[in-house]
Amino acid sequence: xxxxxxxxxxxxxxxxxxxxxxxxxxxxxxxxxxxxxxxxxxxxxxxxxxxxxxxxxxxxxxxxxxxxxxxxxxxxxxxxxxxxxxxxxxxxxxxxxxxxxxxxxxxxxxxxxxxxxxxxxxxxxxxxxxxxxxxxxxxxxxxxxxxxxxxxxxxxxxxxxxxxxxxxxxxxxxxxxxxxxxxxxxxxxxxxxxxxxxxxxxxxxxxxxxxxxxxxxxxxxxxxxxxxxxxxxxxxxxxxxxxxxxxxxxxxxxxxxxxxxxxxxxxxxxxxxxxxxxxxxxxxx
Amino acid sequence: xxxxxxxxxxxxxxxxxxxxxxxxxxxxxxxxxxxxxxxxxxxxxxxxxxxxxxxxxxxxxxxxxxxxxxxxxxxxxxxxxxxxxxxxxxxxxxxxxxxxxxxxxxxxxxxxxxxxxxxxxxxxxxxxxxxxxxxxxxxxxxxxxxxxxxxxxxxxxxxxxxxxxxxxxxxxxxxxxxxxxxxxxxxxxxxxxxxxxxxxxxxxxxxxxxxxxxxx
Amino acid sequence: xxxxxxxxxxxxxxxxxxxxxxxxxxxxxxxxxxxxxxxxxxxxxxxxxxxxxxxxxxxxxxxxxxxxxxxxxxxxxxxxxxxxxxxxxxxxxxxxxxxxxxxxxxxxxxxxxxxxxxxxxxxxxxxxxxxxxxxxxxxxxxxxxxxxxxxxxxxxxxxxxxxxxxxxxxxxxxxxxxxxxxxxxxxxxxxxxxxxxxxxxxxxxxxxxxxxxxxxxxxxxxxxxxxxxxxxxxxxxxxxxxxxxxxxxxxxxxxxxxxxxxxxxxxxxxxxxxxxxxxxxxxxxxxxxxxxxxx
Numbered sequence: 080x081x082x083x084x085x086x087x088x089x090x091x092x093x094x095x096x097x098x099x100x101x102x103x104x105x106x107x108x109x110x111x112x113x114x115x116x117x118x119x120x121x122x123x124x125x126x127x128x129x130x131x132x133x134x135x136x137x138x139x140x141x142x143x144x145x146x147x148x149x150x151x152x153x154x155x156x157x158x159x160x161x162x163x164x165x166x167x168x169x170x171x172x173x174x175x176x177x178x179x180x181x182x183x184x185x186x187x188x189x190x191x192x193x194x195x196x197x198x199x200x201x202x203x204x205x206x207x208x209x210x211x212x213x214x215x216x217x218x219x220x221x222x223x224x225x226x227x228x229x230x231x232x233x234x235x236x237x238x239x240x241x242x243x244x245x246x247x248x249x250x251x252x253x254x255x256x257x258x259x260x261x262x263x264x265x266x267x268x269x270x271x272x273x274x275x276x277x278x279x280x281x282x283x284x285x286x287x288x289x290x291x292x293x294x295x296x297x298x299x300x301x302x303x304x305x306x307x308x309x310x311x312x313x314x315x316x317x318x319x320x321x322x323x324x325x326x327x328x329x330x331x332x333x334x335x336x337x338x339x340x341x342x343x344x345x346x347x348x349x350x351x352x353x354x355x356x357x358x359x360x361x362x363x364x
Numbered sequence: 365x366x367x368x369x370x371x372x373x374x375x376x377x378x379x380x381x382x383x384x385x386x387x388x389x390x391x392x393x394x395x396x397x398x399x400x401x402x403x404x405x406x407x408x409x410x411x412x413x414x415x416x417x418x419x420x421x422x423x424x425x426x427x428x429x430x431x432x433x434x435x436x437x438x439x440x441x442x443x444x445x446x447x448x449x450x451x452x453x454x455x456x457x458x459x460x461x462x463x464x465x466x467x468x469x470x471x472x473x474x475x476x477x478x479x480x481x482x483x484x485x486x487x488x489x490x491x492x493x494x495x496x497x498x499x500x501x502x503x504x505x506x507x508x509x510x511x512x513x514x515x516x517x518x519x520x521x522x523x524x525x526x527x528x529x530x531x532x533x534x535x536x537x538x539x540x541x542x543x544x545x546x547x548x549x550x551x552x553x554x555x556x557x558x559x560x561x562x563x564x565x566x567x568x569x570x571x572x573x574x575x576x577x578x579x580x
Numbered sequence: 581x582x583x584x585x586x587x588x589x590x591x592x593x594x595x596x597x598x599x600x601x602x603x604x605x606x607x608x609x610x611x612x613x614x615x616x617x618x619x620x621x622x623x624x625x626x627x628x629x630x631x632x633x634x635x636x637x638x639x640x641x642x643x644x645x646x647x648x649x650x651x652x653x654x655x656x657x658x659x660x661x662x663x664x665x666x667x668x669x670x671x672x673x674x675x676x677x678x679x680x681x682x683x684x685x686x687x688x689x690x691x692x693x694x695x696x697x698x699x700x701x702x703x704x705x706x707x708x709x710x711x712x713x714x715x716x717x718x719x720x721x722x723x724x725x726x727x728x729x730x731x732x733x734x735x736x737x738x739x740x741x742x743x744x745x746x747x748x749x750x751x752x753x754x755x756x757x758x759x760x761x762x763x764x765x766x767x768x769x770x771x772x773x774x775x776x777x778x779x780x781x782x783x784x785x786x787x788x789x790x791x792x793x794x795x796x797x798x799x800x801x802x803x804x805x806x807x808x809x810x811x812x813x814x815x816x817x818x819x820x821x822x823x824x825x826x827x828x829x830x831x832x833x834x835x836x837x838x839x840x841x842x843x844x845x846x847x848x849x850x851x852x853x854x855x856x857x858x859x860x861x862x863x864x865x866x867x868x869x870x871x872x873x874x875x
């Protein structure tokens with residue numbers, strides 16, 4: 080598709096492009112080299128700073144941090160998903176006094192910084208930081224899941240619901256038996272992509288003192304001395320990126336794999352994982 | 365309630381700082397993100413590669429890590445700044461630009477093929493096709509998702525409160541500590557001021573969405 | 581596709597392994613690293629008191645900080661160490677509870693009172709300043725130590741020697757902490773908020789802030805780790821922060837009992853020993869136990 084935007088490059092254009100590519104690559108490599116040199120001058124790459132990674136307890140602590148990150152993310156996802164389904168049904172209810180309050184709640188949750196919700200739970204309910212982190216993530220992601228699934232239901236061909244009602248299903252049965260299963264399948268890439276956001280947001284637990292990966296880094300650096308901050312930080316950043324890229328790939332894989340079981344096929348993975356693309360917000364009939 | 369009224373000046377100051385961070389980072393991110401999207405579809409392989417790698421890495425990095433990098437690692441590289449807002453803006457705009465690039469790219473993909481073909485057939489080159497035909501149309505469809513990204517940006521700016529910038533969330537924490545007996549009121553106040561920024565943006569997004577849906 | 585499947589599988593395997601690791605690390609108990617005070621053998625207490633309850637249960641839940649060098653800091657084995665931790669062990673020993681039977685949990689400044697009120701912890705020993713506002717919701721035994729707010733600056737800094745010198749200058753402290761409020765309200769500094777005190781170190785080193793402020797003992801821990809980079813602006817402190825042991829409000833018997841124990845520790849030398857094993861490595865002169873405030 081993108082190739083439509085320009086001619087297949089001729090020999091001259093290819094040469095220009097090649098030169099451009101080489102120059103660009105050299106520039107970027109130069110920048111990276113400069114960063115490396117500057118850091119090296121500060122002694123960041125001294126062996127003794129990296130020697131800590133030969134210690135088992137350092138890895139145990141990192142693994143603990145990662146475990147805490149994954150536990151919070153998994154628990155939050157498991158709780159938020161059914162809640163999201165429920166709120167989605169309430170949000171598209173035919174009854175105004177159910178639909179409107181549900182919408183207000185969802186808008187409220189969507190408009191709130193996750194870290195503020197975590198802090199709120201921590202301070203107002205005096206919970207442990209683990210509960211605060213999970214609760215903050217659940218509140219926010221419930222709203223997002225609800226909106227994603229709603230978008231899925233609205234993108235289904237109208238005939239699906241009409242057919243359901245025609246064969247005598249009630250409106251609720253049609254939602255549960257016909258529309259929801261297809262919507263969830265259809266929006267699977269978005270839902271999985273939202274998991275990346277959820278996983279990333281666990282790092283906000285750092286701010287409310289939950290012992291996740293980032294805080295494990297800080298605690299370790301505090302204990303060992305700031306000289307070790309950079310090595311540990313780089314390793315932690317790498318862990319985050321690798322895991323998140325894996326989950327992102329999973330979303331893309333599901334999208335490519337597609338599905339023949341829904342009337343509309345599977346939607347593309349969202350372009351903006353940070354805020355799912357939503358179709359029209361008009362009330363559904 | 366009283367505690368909110370008493371501390372109104374602090375809320376106000378926090379709101380302004382949050383707004384400042386969001387607006388400046390938003391503008392930088394929009395420009396950077398559009399450039400990245402253009403690079404992503406350009407004929408030059410290196411640009412495509414760079415853009416892809418940038419977007420993939422930044423999208424999969426937690427914002428706290430981006431902040432950590434901008435506020436603590438960058439100064440080590442000799443990029444020092446006297447105002448910590450600069451670090452916050454670097455982190456927020458670098459992070460947000462990746463999402464904007466993806467949104468714009470999908471917008472480019474959503475413009476019907478015939479548009480590009482028609483433009484090409486009347487002799488336009490890549491830059492002209494992109495600037496005059498594709499991007500104006502793409503931007504229309506991507507405006508709702510872009511606004512959603514900007515809403516996320518406003519909310520994300522709260523992370524700055526833990527990285528040396530006193531904004532709405534930071535002031536909220538401070539007030540919560542000073543008024544230990546009225547934490548709930550203080551934090552609901554903070555929530556209210558965030559909603560003051562995000563809800564109008566959300567309404568704008570759905571209005572634009574409706575307009576765009578009708579126009580096409 | 582196939583390659584991806586295996587990659588995904590291996591990711592899950594790694595994740596599960598990490599989870600299992602973290603679980604086993606939480607469950608395992610390692611003996612205390614610094615000292616193990618002699619455990620009282622079957623002490624007796626009046627029935628119905630908190631002491632009797634804890635003693636019979638054979639375990640006590642203590643909240644402490646995990647990020648305060650010298651007082652309560654979690655080590656690489658996941659166990660907290662420091663002066664606060666030693667005090668906890670001493671008190672537990674008097675209840676007939678061995679150090680490895682103590683359930684430590686992390687309390688941050690924000691959730692100490694709620695934790696006590698809801699019974700998530702039996703006592704809190706966490707650089708916990710006694711003040712009137714807090715006394716309205718919890719009770720305090722002690723004080724067992726008196727700290728004070730101080731300023732830490734770069735080694736080559738000569739312009740800041742007293743708190744008045746920071747007026748209009750950038751000072752780093754933890755968001756929403758009492759020292760942060762003091763330095764802004766009383767000394768008109770410009771606050772640069774951070775998530776933890778250690779996060780302030782890099783900005784200070786890079787001269788993006790002029791000073792870091794919090795309790796002197798915490799700053800002393802930082803200076804100790806990097807004596808070539810940092811120093812205390814002055815040995816004088818400009819506030820008094822009496823650290824107390826927080827417990828459920830109006831549990832007067834328990835409070836009096838802890839106070840008695842603290843006084844005993846002061847007399848029999850175990851207070852001094854606890855200090856020398858922890859904060860004493862940096863602050864050479866061991867403090868005298870402050871006068872206990874019974875109320």
